[in-house]
Amino acid sequence: MLSLLSILFLSITQGNYCYNFIGRRAIIVAGLSSHPIYKSIICNSLQEGDNNAMIYTIKNNIYFSGSLTDESIFAITSNLINIQNNDNTEINLHIKSQGGSLLPSLGLVDMIRTSDIPINTYIDGYAASAATLISIVGANRLMNKHGVMLIHQLKMGADYSKYNEIKDYADNADTLMNIIKDLYLEYSKLDEKKLDYLLDHDLWLNSTSCKEYGLIDIII
Numbered sequence: 001m002l003s004l005l006s007i008l009f010l011s012i013t014q015g016n017y018c019y020n021f022i023g024r025r026a027i028i029v030a031g032l033s034s035h036p037i038y039k040s041i042i043c044n045s046l047q048e049g050d051n052n053a054m055i056y057t058i059k060n061n062i063y064f065s066g067s068l069t070d071e072s073i074f075a076i077t078s079n080l081i082n083i084q085n086n087d088n089t090e091i092n093l094h095i096k097s098q099g100g101s102l103l104p105s106l107g108l109v110d111m112i113r114t115s116d117i118p119i120n121t122y123i124d125g126y127a128a129s130a131a132t133l134i135s136i137v138g139a140n141r142l143m144n145k146h147g148v149m150l151i152h153q154l155k156m157g158a159d160y161s162k163y164n165e166i167k168d169y170a171d172n173a174d175t176l177m178n179i180i181k182d183l184y185l186e187y188s189k190l191d192e193k194k195l196d197y198l199l200d201h202d203l204w205l206n207s208t209s210c211k212e213y214g215l216i217d218i219i220i
Contacts, residue, residue, distance in 0.1 A: 055079060060088040068100030068130050073108050084117050091115075093138065094122040099129025102154065102176060106133070109183065113137045123147045123216070126204075129155075133180065136187040136215055143216040148204040151215075154180060189214030 053066030055075050062079050066072060076093070083091050093112070099105075112119045112134065121138030128150035135141060135149070143149070154177045156169070184195050190213050198205075210216045 057083070060086075060090065061092045061094065063094040063096075063124070065096040065124075068097060068105050068134075070101065070104045072100070073104040076108060077111060080111065080115075080119065084115070088117065090118045090120060090139070092120045092122060093134075094124045095127050095131055095135055096124045097127055097131035099127075099131045102130050102133075102180075105130035106179065109133050109137050122220075123149060123210075126150075128152075132215070133183055136183065140218065141216045142218045142220050143207045143210055145207055145219055147207050149210050149215060150202060150204050151184065151198050152202050153177065153199045187215075 053064070053069065053072035053075070055065075055072070056063040057079050060083050062076065062083070064072070064076055080091060080093070112121070118139035120140040120142065121135045123135055123143040124147065125144060126148050127135050129152060132149055132151050154173060156173055156176075181192075181195060181199070184190060185192065188195075190198070194213075205213070205215070207216070207219045211219055
């Protein structure tokens with residue numbers, strides 16, 4: 001019988017399947033432990049183009065590294081809920097990510113934005129694309145001195161042949177792009193002209209520029 005003091009989630013990947021273990025007992029979903037210190041690793045199927053996402057949680061700190069997917073966002077959300085239920089006064093979410101799926105990321109954005117418990121965001125090294133939307137809505141937004149951030153336009157893949165499908169695609173892209181722009185304008189000092197310039201180019205911003213633009217509050 002595994003002791004409740006066990007704190008380490010081990011991930012063993014075999015073929016296209018990922019098994020998460022706590023000691024010798026397999027678990028279905030990583031990240032739902034009630035222990036104050038634990039580690040979880042979320043593995044996607046090993047198909048071409050997939051990326052692994054890793055989550056390490058200790059006390060009220062969540063360290064996330066990897067791609068933003070439905071699975072990894074679910075794991076982050078589960079960890080946030082777990083920490084909130086442990087009577088913490090604040091939560092620190094550390095981000096190292098080149099982005100990923102926009103739609104699940106927007107769900108996490110609203111969870112952070114409306115949380116009764118302050119959720120501080122830290123950029124550990126880099127944050128790009130959808131990961132920046134998560135970082136900018138933190139209660140306190142911190143970034144490593146040598147960290148970088150990249151914001152850019154919405155990227156969508158499509159293979160449509162009908163005229164009405166192309167129109168719908170364009171309308172949907174406009175809707176999502178407006179949401180992205182509204183978030184940057186609300187949670188930064190950027191005006192629309194400067195924001196449009198940054199969105200049009202894939203430029204890494206250093207910590208000094210991020211603070212100047214109001215994308216972060218503190219350089220550490």
